[in-house]
Amino acid sequence: MTILLDARIARTLDALTERLTAMPGSRVEAWVFEDADARRAAALRLADAGVTAVIRSAYKPLLHFFLDELGLDGDGTGIAGVRRIAVRTPAAGTRAQAQRFRLETYPLAGMLPEGRLSLDQGDADGHYSVELDGAVHRVFVPLAASGAPCGWLRLWQGDICLEDGPLATEFELGFAAAMAAIRNHGWSRQAPYFDVLRIAIDTGGIERALSYQDECISTREALHEDLYFSVLEFFQDRAGLPRGDRTLQPGQIVPDIRPCDGATRIRMELLPHPRAAAAEDDTATTALRADALAVLPRPLTPDEAALAMHALGGKRFQANSTQGRLVHGTCIEGALPGLVISAGQHANESSGVVGALRAAHALALHPGAHFALVAMENPDGAALHARLREDNPRHMSHAARYTALGDDLEARMAPPFGEKAARLEAIARTGAGLHLSLHGYPAHEWTRPLTGYVPPGFENWTLPKGFFLILRHHAGRDGMAFMHALTAQLAASPELAAFNARQLATWGRHAGEVPFPVLNGIPCMIVEDHRSTVPFTLVTEFPDQTIYGDAFRLAHTTQMRAVLGAAELYWAGLLD
Template sequence: MSTIFEKSYQRSIDSLVTRFAKPAMQGATLKAWLFDDQKSRKAAEHTLQAAGVNATLRSAYKPLVHFFIEEIDCTALAAASIGYPMHEACAPNRFLLETYPLTKLVGDATVEFYATDAANSTYHVNLTYQDGHEESHQVFAPNRTHSDIDGQTLLSPTGWLNINHEGQESAERLETDLEQLFHDAIAAISAYDWGNTEPYFEELNVSAQLPFKDRALPYAEEVISLTEALHEDIYFSLLEFFQKKSGRPLGDRGLQPGQIVPEITYHAGAPSVRVSTRKLNTEDSTGPHQQLSTAQAPLFAAQILQELDTLGGEHYQAHARSGRIVHGRYIKGSDAPIMISGAQHANETSGVVGALRAAQQLITRKNAHFTISPLENPDGYELHRRLCAVNPKHMHHAARYTAMGDDLEYRSAEKLGEKAIRTKAQALTGAKLHVNLHGYPSHEWTRPLSGYIPRGFGMWTLPKGFFLVVRHQVAWTQQAEKLVDHVTRHLAAIDGLVQQNNAQIALFEKHAGETGFRIINGFPCLITADNAYSVPITLITEYPDETIYGENFIRGHTAQMETVLAAYQALQKHIKE
């Protein structure tokens, strides 16, 4: 291991107490916005008030949501009308997105949003209570404008102080400990000499400890988590840095920097960060096997291989950077063949189980004909296992791509690596249909220090149900439409699935606007013609599975399984050449 950067930081909240809890500040009124959790802020308030300072410490992250949670008796509310600001440096719905999932936190109260067309970072809140009385509030959301690595202007949450002392009022931005840690780590990595040859490292590790506890919200999988948010912001910021360094456009998925691993944990002490390079991990975690049909958590790699072996057929394989093997099985029959794959993005785990369950059912057919490679990205999958051992409910996008740091889908023929599992499957079968099982976050995804909305992933920030993406060659338009109709009709018969979709879509539209998808038989669908794909039709599933467990996980892999089975049936009935 080689250390590139290491630093500890005084907590901003401690610095604030030291600055104001002294005799010279008695009688002052202080309003501060910090990233600290409620317990820490309340403790600091009490200390300051004991020193004669009238202090109110609020959250700089999702301030409107925290305002309702911490300052409003939502059980007594009848209605809320909320005007959200707009700013030229961010998407029009940015401040609306930050209110998510407020409408699910206020009981039976009705909530309406409207744009104020003001750029003052302030929400206008009008409340009507069940007893008839009304209140109006101004909820400040401190933000700063700054330039990103590409020179674009961003608007990001930040710390803030409003001070009233001896008749003098002042307001100032407070660069918090969280912001300092983030920017110092990115700056240190940006200044390091990485050479000019990809990959630049085996593992680039960013280990940080934050004193901010996660706060579970009383709705679905939603959690306010700055440890998760920092993981996401560090990971994607570093991808952007290396994309820029390599001369690629931001968002390019062919970049191969190596495996970037932010490991962000809770610690009650001072915030700290250490950046280091490490050897690539090559060991697989081990653990108990689960019954596939009732699996309540992602499977260990050893069980995935064992389940594959029980299918029989012909084994074929590819290799990952670490030396791990990507396994596939070819079941040969006289039906029209299908390719089944999972875990291209290894933090999307419901598809692994769904693929195996579908294969178990397909082999009972007399003429079954398919390939299955349920774990295409074993290096990312093991990283996901490692990260979930500490933070099991985080989405961990660092495990999304391969240990090369790229999305295997975008590899060229010269260096296929894991992607060779697909070219071999197509060569074995000549399949016209590839069912590629994916997932996406089951709770809100943010990058609070880089504009809040994840760059290039604005449509993925909130869950919007189980949806389908179809990419087809131009000549296969009619067959693709038949496939989607057949699959969605089949899925609509699954108890509760359409209802879940409707609920998530309604909440998405309330807090983000239109989904931009066609709704087909109750399922959002995105169908596009794309001749770049070698298989005539690719059906991509997107289940909100990052990161769910228990009955929710079972529902997820059941939906994935049923999609495969329905697609196989549609291929035989409707869309043969």
């Protein structure tokens, strides 16, 4: 084990309160990355010391204005009876910055009555302008020079302003300290640079569920996301690869962010890979039956998925993961054209695993069915996802997205193929003309506040836009008839149709038009692509990363229906 950093950072609210209690008669406005209860408690302590204080959220300040000062999501005190709410965003120098300010207002349109919110680009420097039936409020947006949200302090003694500028918070200082430790370490020249890089941070912050679908405000989740992708980008830069490259194998990057009171504690260490237990070979454990899968309210563990694969029968095959787990595949042979179904490539996208297993049970009963299934392609990532969900079940946990080597298994184009070997075997056994690759994406807003706000390279993924499809095809192929027929089948579900309509409407209010065609209420991206030998690859995308219960059941039911509908249309000749 190698320790890169072991540090403690004082809580900003505590340090600020201690400082200002020695200044009775002063007046202060502060913006920090803390929840409403902590901010109110600090303001009351200062009031007892003779200091007038207003302490606001530095993260998503406009939304917090509606939550904390207007009572949205509570009793609605400040907006009761208001017929029109017009918001103008701060002045922006670029189109991307203007879009960022629009996105930062999310999910107001979903939380307010339909049509109540008007959102326009404004010209108020550094402020949102909020008009409520003629009454205008200005909401300050504290930004660092980089454009990232930051802490801020305004301090007056009488009429004299003593300070008006950035306030370093533990949220920002913790991120900076972690990234400095990464930059200053003597890394080897050859990847992988480590087995596991664990970034353990115990800290305060905001964790608040909202009333609109799966939306929430979580600074700890945001810190996980910013650390994971920033560390990955550091190693991409160091290797001379473009940002967003998915081939680099740096090792497994694991930000582990947990709640605590008081000071923030950071420990960064390099650890050996955990070795997988052999639980999946325990024959005393019973696999979930098809009827139990149909009502499953949560993701499957790697062991549960392995047992479910065993229960399907067929001709089995397997590959090995980095941490010693098996990637299970099975092939059902028949006279119809070959088909491959895979799920769990990105292990925090979990509804596809259940949907694929449910679909396989149904397809196995189809006369002549010929298909191969790899239901959980990335069991190491799934094991990490299960562990991270123990502490943060509503977080996206993108650290579990890729393999334990840190790459995207699909991007491996030369041996050793590792986990991808199961997919390649499935294709070889079936001679597949269609690959159904089941995926998901964030079910609530995805941000990277410390590196701007909108996740670089994932701008179209920052807000959920319902269930959608991506069809990749080789040159000279045409899948439009197939896509029209498949989306018509899927849209026959009233529950899915209503779900998509609501998410697309909220997306439109905050982000503008969906950047690809919408067929039968389902967004569809159709692109020429030769990354696979299979002539057609259909990628499903359900916003599933943080959902449970009925929402998760809708997700895996939709994934199952997409597989069954696509197989039916493929075997009927719509992709010939």
